[in-house]
Amino acid sequence: MPAPTRRTFLALGALAGLQSLCGCTDDHSAKPPRPQAEDPDRPLRLRQLAATDALLAQYDAALTAPGADPGKLGDLRADVAQHREALARTLPSAAPSSSTSSASSPSSSSPTAADLAAAEQRTAALRLADLAAASPDLARTLASVAASGAAHAAALGGATAAAAPSPSPSAAFPSASAPAVPATDTAALQAALAAEHAAVYGYGVVGAFLPAGPQREDARATYAAHQARRDAWQRVLAAGGASPTAAAPGYRLPFPVKDAATATQLAAHLETQLTASYADLAAAPTYRDQAAAALRDCTLRAAHWGADLPALPGLSAEQ
Structure with missing residues (x-):
């Protein structure tokens, strides 16, 4: 039998490499791929x-x-x-x-x-x-x-058709004795606080352009509700050792407000913007109940002020 030449060794090496790349092996002990874990949801x-x-x-x-x-x-x-x-x-x-x-x-x-x-x-x-x-x-x-x-x-005329629904204290306003805010939840909570700061400012503008009557009373009640929720989030963050986001020195309105019609449009815009913040906060485990209650209230108020709400308030089309 002739001795193998250098060319033979090179050819055998190339074949072994090709088998490795193609998965062509005689080892039948390879484990089958693991099935994907079932969705826990x-x-x-x-x-x-x-x-x-x-x-x-x-x-x-x-x-x-x-x-x-x-x-x-x-x-x-x-x-x-x-x-x-x-x-x-x-x-x-x-x-x-x-x-x-x-x-x-x-x-x-x-x-x-x-x-x-x-x-x-x-x-x-x-x-x-x-x-x-x-x-x-x-x-x-x-x-x-x-x-x-x-x-x-x-x-449809159900019991939730309140003009400016007030959240229930147990669900919407966490107490200062609530657990410390986990670091993973802090960003979402700070974003909700920042949105409430903007809403409080915006409702000050809304109220200034609404005539005396039911609409102004609605705006006044909603202004107070947003102040209460803003203060609650500030207490929670401070109690958890975080520095609450401060209100900006001023806010740019999304469009000029010059009469009652544009004031109601601003109110609808403010509530719609808040739904996004509270939908994000609902993903954080610590304050889901409060975030869901706030999202509900903002959605109802947005509808009350005439907003054209999407099917999924607070979520983008991709979510």
């Missing part, structure tokens, strides 16, 4: 999707009722459909549950506006019930969807 998402499908079915039944307002109900239903899409984002194969078809079948009576308002309120409460167990991303979505549901209930 999956049970929550599935429960929320089932509730959303039931709500969609009620809208479908209401839309078939004689005298139904297809424009208004259709717009609200379109929002709920977007809620479903956002909740199913990590579950691309999640089809509508069977509750949709069964609940939308003809019945002896179709849901009234009051029925839909009550259904929206119940569904919003379910969103909030899952906040604590949700991941930051899902918590942000749940808080936004719950706020939208509250606005829907108000638009």
Whole structure:
């Protein structure tokens, strides 16, 4: 047998390298790839999707009722459909549950506006019930969807249709004895405080251009509510050892305010801007309940002042 030449060794070396690159090996002991971990939010998402499908079915039944307002109900239903899409984002194969078809079948009576308002309120409460167990991303979505549901209930004549809703102290105003703010939550809390500083300034302008009457009283009550929330966040940050963000010496208005009409537009703008800050704060575990309550209040106030709210208040199209 002839001795191997240098060219033979080079050829064998090249072949071994090619086998390595191609994964061509005789070693059959390689472990199969690990399956991807299941989404920890999956049970929550599935429960929320089932509730959303039931709500969609009620809208479908209401839309078939004689005298139904297809424009208004259709717009609200379109929002709920977007809620479903956002909740199913990590579950691309999640089809509508069977509750949709069964609940939308003809019945002896179709849901009234009051029925839909009550259904929206119940569904919003379910969103909030899952906040604590949700991941930051899902918590942000749940808080936004719950706020939208509250606005829907108000638009349908539900009990949440207050002109300038005042938050409940237990949910909205943390006490100074609350736990120290984790470093990971401080940035979101400081951003919410900065937004409240701007809102307090802005409502001073709003009130100056509104004539005496219900609108000015609404603006005055809302001004006081934002002052209270601003002061609460300052106390929380200071108690946790952080230096609260100070108000700016002045703020540039997004557009000139010269009469009552532009003043109400400014109020709507201020509340809409605040929804983004509180949606972000809802992702932080420490103050989710307070952030969700604030997001709800800002959403209701924005609607009251005439804002054209998106289906997911406080979230961008990408979120």
